[in-house]
Amino acid sequence: MKMRMNQAIVSAFADEMRLDPSVMLMGEDIAGAGGPFKTSEGLLDEFGPMRVRDTPISEMGFTGAAVGASALGLRPVVEIMFMEFLGVALDQLVTEAAKFRYLSAGQVSCPLVIRASVGSGLGFGSQHSQTLENWVSSTPGLKVVTLSGPQSAYDLMRSAIQDPDPVIVLEPRVLYGERGEVETGDSRVKPLGQANVIQAGNEVTIVAMGQTVRTSIEATAQAGIDAEVIDLATLVPWDRATVFESVKKTGRLVVIEEAPESGGWGGGIVAAVASELFTSLKAPPIRITTPNVPVPYGKSLEVKFLPSADATAAILKEFLETNTAPAPWWISEGFVK
Amino acid sequence: MNKEAFTKETALQRRAKLREGLRPQYERMMEIRTLENSVNELFAGGSIAGTTHLCLGQEALDIGIALALKPTDVVSATYRSHGIALALGMLPMEVMGEILGKTVGCTGGVGGSMHLCDMSVGLLPTSAIVGAGYPVAAGAALAFQNLGQSHVALAMAGDGSTNIGAFHEALNLAAIWKLPVIFVIDNNVYGEYSRINVTTPIEDLYLRGASYDMPSVVVDGMSVEAVEDAIAAAAERARSGEGPTLIEAKTYRFAGHSRADTAPYRPEGELESWAERDPIKVMRKRLLQDKVMTQEEIDQVSIDADKYVSELVQFLTKEPEPEISAMFDHIWAQDRVS
Numbered sequence: 001m002k003m004r005m006n007q008a009i010v011s012a013f014a015d016e017m018r019l020d021p022s023v024m025l026m027g028e029d030i031a032g033a034g035g036p037f038k039t040s041e042g043l044l045d046e047f048g049p050m051r052v053r054d055t056p057i058s059e060m061g062f063t064g065a066a067v068g069a070s071a072l073g074l075r076p077v078v079e080i081m082f083m084e085f086l087g088v089a090l091d092q093l094v095t096e097a098a099k100f101r102y103l104s105a106g107q108v109s110c111p112l113v114i115r116a117s118v119g120s121g122l123g124f125g126s127q128h129s130q131t132l133e134n135w136v137s138s139t140p141g142l143k144v145v146t147l148s149g150p151q152s153a154y155d156l157m158r159s160a161i162q163d164p165d166p167v168i169v170l171e172p173r174v175l176y177g178e179r180g181e182v183e184t185g186d187s188r189v190k191p192l193g194q195a196n197v198i199q200a201g202n203e204v205t206i207v208a209m210g211q212t213v214r215t216s217i218e219a220t221a222q223a224g225i226d227a228e229v230i231d232l233a234t235l236v237p238w239d240r241a242t243v244f245e246s247v248k249k250t251g252r253l254v255v256i257e258e259a260p261e262s263g264g265w266g267g268g269i270v271a272a273v274a275s276e277l278f279t280s281l282k283a284p285p286i287r288i289t290t291p292n293v294p295v296p297y298g299k300s301l302e303v304k305f306l307p308s309a310d311a312t313a314a315i316l317k318e319f320l321e322t323n324t325a326p327a328p329w330w331i332s333e334g335f336v337k
Numbered sequence: 338m339n340k341e342a343f344t345k346e347t348a349l350q351r352r353a354k355l356r357e358g359l360r361p362q363y364e365r366m367m368e369i370r371t372l373e374n375s376v377n378e379l380f381a382g383g384s385i386a387g388t389t390h391l392c393l394g395q396e397a398l399d400i401g402i403a404l405a406l407k408p409t410d411v412v413s414a415t416y417r418s419h420g421i422a423l424a425l426g427m428l429p430m431e432v433m434g435e436i437l438g439k440t441v442g443c444t445g446g447v448g449g450s451m452h453l454c455d456m457s458v459g460l461l462p463t464s465a466i467v468g469a470g471y472p473v474a475a476g477a478a479l480a481f482q483n484l485g486q487s488h489v490a491l492a493m494a495g496d497g498s499t500n501i502g503a504f505h506e507a508l509n510l511a512a513i514w515k516l517p518v519i520f521v522i523d524n525n526v527y528g529e530y531s532r533i534n535v536t537t538p539i540e541d542l543y544l545r546g547a548s549y550d551m552p553s554v555v556v557d558g559m560s561v562e563a564v565e566d567a568i569a570a571a572a573e574r575a576r577s578g579e580g581p582t583l584i585e586a587k588t589y590r591f592a593g594h595s596r597a598d599t600a601p602y603r604p605e606g607e608l609e610s611w612a613e614r615d616p617i618k619v620m621r622k623r624l625l626q627d628k629v630m631t632q633e634e635i636d637q638v639s640i641d642a643d644k645y646v647s648e649l650v651q652f653l654t655k656e657p658e659p660e661i662s663a664m665f666d667h668i669w670a671q672d673r674v675s
Contacts, residue, residue, distance in 0.1 A: 004432070024483060049481055061506025064472020065479055068490065071461060072411065072480035088502070095466055096473060102463040104454040105444040106667040140668050162668035 001184070005017035006176040008150040009039040011184055012157035012262060013077065017047050019186075023161055026053040036081055037117060037176050042317055059089035063114065067097045070112035073163060077265055079115035082128045083135075083170065090135065093155025097166040100142030110166045115157075118146075119211055119258055120295045121174035122305050127300075129295035131210065131258050136168045137236050143192055146170040148213040152182040152196070154190045156233060157330050163192055172210040172258075195239035197246065201228040203320060204252040207243055207269055209235065212256040212307060225320060235265055240272065241258040254319065256307055261289040261328070280300035283323035289313055291330040305328075338652045340441070343430035348458045350467035352408050352426030355400065359629045362404070362561055363620050364638055366396040369420045370617060371642040375594075375650060376419065376436055376450070380596065385436055386653075389450045392420035394559075394591035398523055399424035399614035402491065402562025405572055410489045411459040411477050413470035416451035417523075418463040421493065429649055434465040439656040445666075446659040461596040467528075468498040471507035471520060478511065478518035478575070489575045491568070497528020499542050506585065512549040514538060517575035519568060520546075520583045521572060524559065525590035558586030559616045560621075591615070 003011065017023045023276060025031075025040055034041035044052045055062040059080060066076040080086045086093070097110040120129040137144050143165055147153040160167040172174070194208075203226040208216040213231045220227040228246050228281040232238055247253050253273050255266030266287040273285045288307045296302055311329065318326045330336045347356075354361045372642050374389045379388050392399065395417075402412065403424035414421050422432050427443065435442030436450045443453055451465040461477070464470050464636075474492030481488045498504055499522060523544045526533055533540055546553030552574070556567040564586055571582035589611035594601040600608075612618075624630040 008385070023483070053514075056506075056509060058506040058509060060503050061472050061475070062509045064469065064503060064507065065476035065510055068413070068461075068473035068476025069480040070476070071473070072477045072490075073484055074480045089468060091466055091503075092472060096464060096469055100462050101443055101667045101669070103448045103452045104667075105447075107454055107456045108462060110671060143669075160497065210367075244436075 001181055002179055003061050003182050004177050004179050005147065005153045006037055006039045008154040008182045009171070010041055010043065011158055011182070011214065012154045013040065013043055014046065015184065016158055016161045017051065022073060023075045023119040024053065025053050025077045025079070026066065026271045028055055028057055028081055030054060030160045033139070035079065037173065039079070039176070054066065059085050060092060063089035064092040064096065065132070065307060066114070067092050067100070067110055068113045070097070071100060071108045075111050076114040077115065077161060078116060083118040083130060083132045084127050085115040086116055086135065093166065094136065094139040094166070098139045101165070101292060102141060109164055111164050113160045113167050113169055115169040115171060116171040118170045119172040119174060120302055121211065123297060123299065123302060125297040126224060126294035133170060133235055133259060134263050135313055137265060139219045141166065143167040143234065144170070145192060145234045146210040147172065147175065147246070148210055148233070149175060149178055150235060152184045152231065154182050154184060155190065156192070159192050162189055167192065170210065173212055192234045193231055193239055195242040196231045197228060197242065198231050198324040199227065199229040201226045203227060204248055204254055204316065205230065205250045207232055207253065207255045207266070209233070209265070210258055212258050214240040215257055215307055215309050215312055218309035219316060222309055223313035223317050225316055226246050227316070238269065243273070244277060245268065247277050248280045251280055252319070253285035254316065255287045257287060257289045259289060260292045260308060262286070262292045264289050283319065284325050286319060286325045288312060289328070291328070291336065342654065343649060344428065348426035348428055348455055349408055351428070352403065352458050355377045355404055359624055359627065362400050363624055363630070364642070365424060366400055366617055366620060367534040367642045368429065368605035368645070369396045369399065369423050370425065371646045372433060373419060375646045379437070379593070379650065385450065386438070387449060388595045388666070389436070390417040390595045392417050394611070394615065395523060395525060395588045396420055397561045397619065398558045398564050398586045398588055401561045402493065402521065402568055404561070404565045405568035406459070406489065406491060408458045410491065411461055411474070411491045411573070413461045413474040413477070413490065414463045415467070415470060415494050416465045417465065418453050418496065421598040422455065422460055424452045424573065425460050426457070427455045427460060428454065429646070430653070431455065433649055434653055434656065437653050438658060439653055440659050440663070441653070443658050445663050467496060468501035468503035470494055471498070471504050474518050474520070475507045475511045475516055478516035479514065481517055482514070487576045488571045489519060491516050491521060495528060496522060496524040496533050496542055497536065498522070499545055499640050500537060508546065508549040508551060508581070512551050512606070515578065515580035518581045519571040519575060520581065521568070522583070522585045523588055524585050525588045527590050527594065527600070529594045530598065532602070541585065543583055544584035545642055551581055551583050553583040553585070554583045555587065558588035559614045559615070559619050561620065589614070601670055
């Protein structure tokens with residue numbers, strides 16, 4: 001069935017809530033209003049106000065409540081409207097939820113899902129447009145996934161809800177309206193930690209996540225490159241086997257990140273490939289990232305900030321021709337020394 | 338002594354024992370007092386790493402809570418939790434073993450002094466973050482409400498915790514959702530190294546419940562009976578669907594905040610004046626008045642507690658430290674990190 005990504009999310013919730021009475025949703029404006037991005041539309045009517053709860057603007061409070069609720073038998077799914085709002089609730093996630101199993105010797109688990117809209121491209125400005133994976137990716141005990149479209153949203157959301165540990169689901173806001181064919185049903189549920197090879201190829205391996213998956217497909221088509229595109233899907237724990245197998249075949253790795261260069265998630269993947277597959281490489285593994293600046297508002301600025309298909313195509317061509325790492329645009333164009 | 342000597346009773350049995358009367362309640366208070374004094378000495382002697390937070394002076398509060406709640410209720414507590422853990426029934430071996438970083442500790446030695454847990458008597462993982470337990474308890478209560486269970490969740494933390502957002506957000510949530518939760522402020526006058534008047538515009542913290550339209554009471558935290566009555570009434574309200582209660586227990590922190598802090602910042606005479614109301618003293622007076630125990634029997638409890646704790650420490654000293662593999666357990670549901 002064709003649906004938009006936000007509809008696929010609703011569909012995943014509805015299927016999980018029918019299957020398991022302990023699944024519940026909470027967040028700001030998710031019940032009566034159906035969610036600011038329409039990711040819970042109609043669910044209040046079907047499941048009632050106990051299982052679909054509007055919260056006050058109180059992220060620390062309701063994220064913490066999800067921790068306690070998950071410890072005592074519920075499977076809460078918490079909506080953080082914009083990823084930045086998790087900042088005021090981070091303690092409950094990284095210091096409580098992530099440690100409960102460890103600090104109880106396995107007596108307590110926190111099967112909760114924290115989902116947040118992320119990313120740039122819609123003009124929301126510096127405090128509503130970051131992806132911020134690295135806020136959560138370096139805390140052992142958490143799992144982190146990023147949706148890349150309608151099918152990915154349905155599959156990963158259901159898997160995240162069924163996962164026995166705390167999972168953070170990052171939802172690129174720019175993709176909520178993207179339509180695509182979605183196969184639904186219990187068979188779509190798979191353990192987290194599996195990357196998807198969405199385009200086979202031989203010259204270069206591109207690892208992408210969230211909206212850079214779409215960018216990668218467009219860029220390789222534009223550049224006419226025989227690239228293997230991998231949607232990493234789960235950042236923690238990331239699928240080493242799939243990435244390594246591909247890089248062994250292609251001999252080249254490009255990671256495309258929607259995040260500042262400093263501390264970005266691609267660093268770990270490039271480092272692992274450089275360290276462990278050095279002799280398989282025909283060129284240095286490279287990262288395409290955003291510059292180390294806050295997400296700017298003005299249209300021309302925001303477009304330039306994010307790796308676009310055009311810019312990525314040009315970088316990929318140069319990389320394949322020279323087998324060397326092209327300088328990032330902010331250096332080659334003289335904005336940063 | 339061998340392990341069997343310290344595992345004769347389960348945590349649940351120890352919990353049930355409290356209900357047998359004042360004598361076992363007093364014995365448990367002395368167990369807490371003696372164990373805490375021992376922790377203090379062991380820390381000073383270098384046997385305990387990092388930090389410790391003693392609950393000396395707060396024994397009545399811990400016992401009162403344990404008496405009023407059922408083992409199926411849950412408690413979310415803090416880094417100052419040795420007392421509540423023992424009161425709820427946790428085995429001294431598992432508490433002291435954890436503090437000493439031994440495999441027989443409740444988390445096998447990966448947690449330490451600030452991290453105790455025993456779900457068999459409802460103790461959630463204690464938190465080292467001030468105020469973090471309030472929303473967690475509200476959430477536990479949310480689970481009870483949604484699952485149609487008649488259990489109650491209780492969060493307890495010090496007076497310093499009422500200035501952090503988590504306290505207010507949890508009270509607000511609990512109030513609007515009528516959650517079966519009890520918030521207990523252990524007002525021991527000091528938040529870390531600062532006296533309450535320096536950090537907080539009011540000293541009667543139960544007043545803070547008013548802005549959440551929450552029934553709020555203040556009790557003498559040095560009296561087991563007063564605490565038990567207040568918690569029992571709040572639990573009753575919670576179980577009958579009437580929602581949360583805020584309880585302020587007036588206690589006094591006889592030790593410093595943590596580690597080697599001797600609290601030189603106390604005003605002169607304050608400690609001495611509170612020492613008159615030491616919960617152990619209060620309880621002894623009651624035991625004698627009610628003729629539950631004689632002075633000789635009371636003295637014997639101290640002797641027995643000293644012997645028990647010193648044998649426990651001796652036993653624990655010889656217990657193994659965790660295997661290296663222990664650090665890889667219980668990260669995710671599967672046993673080992675991938």
